[in-house]
Amino acid sequence: MHSQTFTLFQLGWRLSYSHDLTLQDFEAGYPARVVGVHRNALSVLSARGAASVILSAAVEPAITVGDWLLLEMEAPRVLRLLARQSLIARIAAGSERRLQPIAANLDTLFIVTSCNDDFNLSRLERYLTLAFEAGVEPVIVLTKADLCGDVGSYLDAVRTIAPAVACVPIDATSTACAEPLAAWLGGGQTVAFVGSSGVGKSTLANTLVGSAARVTGGIREGDARGRHTTTARGMFALPSGAWVIDTPGMRELRVGAVETGMNAAFDDIERLAAQCRFHDCRHQGDRGCAVEQAVAAGTLDGRRLANYRKLQREAAQAARSTKERREHDRHYGVLNRHAQRLQREKKGRDY
Ligand SMILES: Nc1nc2c(ncn2[C@@H]2O[C@H](COP(=O)(O)OP(=O)(O)OP(=O)(O)O)[C@@H](O)[C@H]2O)c(=O)[nH]1
Numbered sequence: 001m002h003s004q005t006f007t008l009f010q011l012g013w014r015l016s017y018s019h020d021l022t023l024q025d026f027e028a029g030y031p032a033r034v035v036g037v038h039r040n041a042l043s044v045l046s047a048r049g050a051a052s053v054i055l056s057a058a059v060e061p062a063i064t065v066g067d068w069l070l071l072e073m074e075a076p077r078v079l080r081l082l083a084r085q086s087l088i089a090r091i092a093a094g095s096e097r098r099l100q101p102i103a104a105n106l107d108t109l110f111i112v113t114s115c116n117d118d119f120n121l122s123r124l125e126r127y128l129t130l131a132f133e134a135g136v137e138p139v140i141v142l143t144k145a146d147l148c149g150d151v152g153s154y155l156d157a158v159r160t161i162a163p164a165v166a167c168v169p170i171d172a173t174s175t176a177c178a179e180p181l182a183a184w185l186g187g188g189q190t191v192a193f194v195g196s197s198g199v200g201k202s203t204l205a206n207t208l209v210g211s212a213a214r215v216t217g218g219i220r221e222g223d224a225r226g227r228h229t230t231t232a233r234g235m236f237a238l239p240s241g242a243w244v245i246d247t248p249g250m251r252e253l254r255v256g257a258v259e260t261g262m263n264a265a266f267d268d269i270e271r272l273a274a275q276c277r278f279h280d281c282r283h284q285g286d287r288g289c290a291v292e293q294a295v296a297a298g299t300l301d302g303r304r305l306a307n308y309r310k311l312q313r314e315a316a317q318a319a320r321s322t323k324e325r326r327e328h329d330r331h332y333g334v335l336n337r338h339a340q341r342l343q344r345e346k347k348g349r350d351y
């Protein structure tokens with residue numbers, strides 16, 4: 001897939017990963033980054049070039065795109081999964097509700113929405129929560145700005161919910177959009193896109209691949225492989241040297257809510273809550289509630305509070321399901337061991 005070799009820095013290596021490695025580790029193995037996850041194998045890139053690592057049952061099953069691994073010096077075998085700097089995980093579909101890693105070691109999450117009916121503050125709050133929970137810097141990308149007569153009002157609206165988050169209006173179809181996003185697309189930086197269908201995620205990725213290709217001498221211009229890159233599943237390099245993680249998991253991300261992310265995404269509400277008269281205030285008709293007073297005074301949007309409550313309920317629900325699952329597993333494990341013992345005893349009698 002990638003014929004070039006990359007330096008560790010180009011692959012997104014950070015000094016902090018070295019802190020996770022001992023001298024023995026460096027003697028026994030070398031770091032490699034996961035760029036593709038297949039049923040039985042991983043595609044990795046390292047300073048040695050591209051390699052395929054066969055997954056054995058013994059290997060950690062939760063390795064995901066973007067992960068850094070320590071590979072054995074002699075054969076491409078996984079010695080260890082290095083501690084992640086950030087991780088986007090989702091609650092797996094189905095009744096089990098396991099946390100499934102989707103993308104690791106991202107620097108930036110581009111939250112993509114358009115300057116039209118797709119624009120929805122509650123959805124943005126969800127994505128912001130997700131980014132903060134994952135430990136990734138969010139950047140809000142407002143596409144279709146070229147079709148909108150009043151981009152300023154969208155920027156103002158974003159400012160009311162996330163004054164500290166960068167918000168960049170663009171025309172995703174124009175190569176000019178690479179410039180305002182350049183700060184997050186430097187060499188060795190890793191990004192991913194989230195957003196509803198039709199907001200321009202693919203368009204933006206294609207433009208970023210295409211525009212820079214043209215700048216760097218047209219190597220990819222008209223080359224079918226260049227186009228193909230953006231639809232490949234996994235992690236691919238932009239000509240700017242940044243990495244984009246684009247996997248089915250990323251596209252199907254269901255935005256759940258989790259506490260750490262909520263504290264960051266709703267820090268204004270958290271700060272108000274600290275001023276409520278009772279420290280166990282539920283902010284629902286409780287006496288001396290600073291949060292509800294702020295809504296009454298018009299300094300806090302009632303919609304935002306309602307969304308906060310909704311995400312809190314979902315987080316509580318998810319936590320409950322995880323606990324129930326653990327109890328179910330434990331119960332099932334006991335039953336299973338019991339059945340196995342009965343079978344062994346029966347066998348013993350048969351001999
Ligand atoms: N004028 C204009 N059109 C845009 C812009 N961004 C996206 N589009 C158009 O919107 C349509 C949908 O864009 P896509 O890139 O397919 O959207 P997506 O987010 O990848 O959608 P999914 O693949 O369904 O998740 C395409 O026809 C794009 O050309 C923009 O900034 N300006």
Ligand SMILES: [Zn+2]
Binds near residue numbers: 276283292
């Ligand atoms: Zn309160």
